[in-house]
Amino acid sequence: MLKIKSLCVSYGAVEALANVSVHVSEGEFVSLIGSNGAGKTTLLNSIMGIVPSAQGEAIFMDKSISSMKIHQAAAKGIALVPEGRRVFSNMTVLENVLMGGFSKSSKENSEKLEEIYSMFPVLKERKNQLAGMLSGGEQQMLAIGRALMCRPRLLLMDEPSMGLAPLVIKDVYEKLAALSKTGLTILLVEQNAAMALKYADRGYVLENGRIVLQGSAKELLGDNEVKRAYLGKEYKEKWER
Amino acid sequence: MQFLYSGLTGGSIYALVALGYNIIYNTTGLINFAQGEFVMLGGMLIYTLFAVFGMPFIIAFPLAVVTALIVGLLFERVFINLVRVKSDINLITVTIAASILLRDFAMHIWGRDTVTVGEFMPVKSIELPGGVISNQSIMVIAVGACIAFILHLFLKRSKYGRAMRACFDDMTAAGICGINAVMVRVMSFGVAAAVGAAAGVLISPITFVTYDDGLMIGLKGFAAAILGGLGSFWGAVAGGILLGLLESFAATIMPSGYKDAIAFVVILLILFVKPAGLFGKRMAKRV
Ligand SMILES: Nc1ncnc2c1ncn2[C@@H]1O[C@H](COP(=O)(O)OP(=O)(O)O)[C@@H](O)[C@H]1O
Numbered sequence: 001m002l003k004i005k006s007l008c009v010s011y012g013a014v015e016a017l018a019n020v021s022v023h024v025s026e027g028e029f030v031s032l033i034g035s036n037g038a039g040k041t042t043l044l045n046s047i048m049g050i051v052p053s054a055q056g057e058a059i060f061m062d063k064s065i066s067s068m069k070i071h072q073a074a075a076k077g078i079a080l081v082p083e084g085r086r087v088f089s090n091m092t093v094l095e096n097v098l099m100g101g102f103s104k105s106s107k108e109n110s111e112k113l114e115e116i117y118s119m120f121p122v123l124k125e126r127k128n129q130l131a132g133m134l135s136g137g138e139q140q141m142l143a144i145g146r147a148l149m150c151r152p153r154l155l156l157m158d159e160p161s162m163g164l165a166p167l168v169i170k171d172v173y174e175k176l177a178a179l180s181k182t183g184l185t186i187l188l189v190e191q192n193a194a195m196a197l198k199y200a201d202r203g204y205v206l207e208n209g210r211i212v213l214q215g216s217a218k219e220l221l222g223d224n225e226v227k228r229a230y231l232g233k234e235y236k237e238k239w240e241r
Numbered sequence: 242m243q244f245l246y247s248g249l250t251g252g253s254i255y256a257l258v259a260l261g262y263n264i265i266y267n268t269t270g271l272i273n274f275a276q277g278e279f280v281m282l283g284g285m286l287i288y289t290l291f292a293v294f295g296m297p298f299i300i301a302f303p304l305a306v307v308t309a310l311i312v313g314l315l316f317e318r319v320f321i322n323l324v325r326v327k328s329d330i331n332l333i334t335v336t337i338a339a340s341i342l343l344r345d346f347a348m349h350i351w352g353r354d355t356v357t358v359g360e361f362m363p364v365k366s367i368e369l370p371g372g373v374i375s376n377q378s379i380m381v382i383a384v385g386a387c388i389a390f391i392l393h394l395f396l397k398r399s400k401y402g403r404a405m406r407a408c409f410d411d412m413t414a415a416g417i418c419g420i421n422a423v424m425v426r427v428m429s430f431g432v433a434a435a436v437g438a439a440a441g442v443l444i445s446p447i448t449f450v451t452y453d454d455g456l457m458i459g460l461k462g463f464a465a466a467i468l469g470g471l472g473s474f475w476g477a478v479a480g481g482i483l484l485g486l487l488e489s490f491a492a493t494i495m496p497s498g499y500k501d502a503i504a505f506v507v508i509l510l511i512l513f514v515k516p517a518g519l520f521g522k523r524m525a526k527r528v
């Protein structure tokens with residue numbers, strides 16, 4: 001469904017992504033893990049058309065999306081839940097959700113709204129509150145709800161666990177897993193490798209703008225290098241020995 | 242009390258001009274220094290349509306506003322869109338240049354002399370406690386309030402109005418929602434031009450119209466926007482009315498030649514003492 005071929009992205013002299021190739025098939029839940037500054041956000045932003053790519057190609061549903069503007073990528077059926085949620089803080093929860101369905105008819109939106117309310121009851125309870133007043137977890141739910149309003153075929157998630165308490169993180173991932181079960185294709189990027197790989201089918205490891213490892217989520221969770229660098233197991237094991 | 246009535250009339254106009262500034266500021270982070278020229282344009286258009294062509298006011302008014310709206314859209318397409326490096330300083334300089342161009346165009350079309358629009362309806366004075374108010378002034382205040390209210394509904398209730406507010410909150414997130422930021426920018430210039438022109442139409446029978454009116458009314462509207470807090474909707478309304486009241490109150494205690502200085506004293510005081518304005522929620526952070 002999504003094919004990224006040898007993508008290179010630079011910010012001036014800083015090369016953020018070098019020859020990154022990633023693919024996501026229809027219905028898959030793919031996680032890409034990497035530490036801070038590895039280039040995860042850059043990858044998603046480049047797919048979405050927020051940052052331009054220097055080289056390489058992004059193909060979505062057999063069409064090149066490399067030179068698309070943000071709203072055009074959205075119209076193609078790609079939704080991004082950005083890093084730090086970026087809800088419209090001066091607008092109400094309901095207005096935020098409706099904004100996600102900007103290009104859809106109001107009839108389509110009212111149907112979808114009910115679905116989103118039943119998936120995230122908290123959004124219904126808080127619908128008239130300003131989004132800026134919500135807790136981090138609620139804002140994350142709102143950002144996901146907003147993204148779902150445009151009925152995406154591919155959902156891009158940027159660090160959904162950032163700044164959230166463990167129980168809330170689990171909650172968010174359970175929702176994502178449920179969405180994945182309904183057939184939604186998900187590409188998620190995370191520092192929190194344990195959670196990201198636990199729920200995913202497949203995974204990639206990104207280091208300094210390069211893909212260094214890929215495989216099924218199980219393989220990656222069992223990989224010694226991943227354990228050492230991302231799951232923090234090394235010292236514990238030594239101590240256990 | 243008399244100063245209250247004349248202050249409200251001028252204040253309604255300043256409020257509309259200030260709202261025009263805010264619409265563009267809130268979607269693009271820019272101060273459009275050509276905003277005043279659209280007020281002048283509104284006055285000139287109603288002069289042409291109503292006084293020269295003799296159209297009924299009820300048709301001439303919307304026609305003038307729609308024409309100004311189209312000019313506003315073209316203004317964005319030409320002056321803002323074509324600027325290659327869209328930094329704030331470049332764009333703001335362009336709006337100043339564009340305002341001079343618009344003024345020159347107006348001078349060539351309508352001449353250097355002040356034009357008289359005539360009365361939209363037979364003028365009557367109405368006795369009120371402590372003074373008189375003309376039905377003209379009442380119309381300015383009432384229609385001004387209506388326009389502010391319609392604009393409020395547009396921003397709150399309509400899909401496009403919400404998209405403009407979303408762009409103010411987070412341009413990138415708005416794009417992710419499928420909103421075309423360029424479309425919103427074009428629209429904001431159109432709406433701001435329409436609101437400015439409506440103000441120009443309303444005030445034209447009272448102040449008459451000259452090709453270079455835009456400069457002063459634009460700066461006063463800007464003072465009102467700063468006073469109320471740049472970007473705040475009700476701040477613009479309050480700032481406009483307050484400036485109108487201050488001006489007409491000052492006219493009762495000072496020689497009337499100083500009236501125009503009030504707006505600039507207000508700008509300076511606000512910038513020195515309370516940069517966020519009286520009702521501003523926060524300082525700008527837009528790109
Ligand atoms: N707007 C920017 N300007 C310059 N450099 C940037 C910008 N955004 C990110 N970078 C750099 O690009 C690299 C990748 O950043 P990012 O994609 O945000 O990583 P991650 O999301 O994995 O933490 C980092 O070295 C970062 O400093």
Ligand SMILES: [Mg+2]
Binds near residue numbers: 040041042083159
């Ligand atoms: Mg990131």
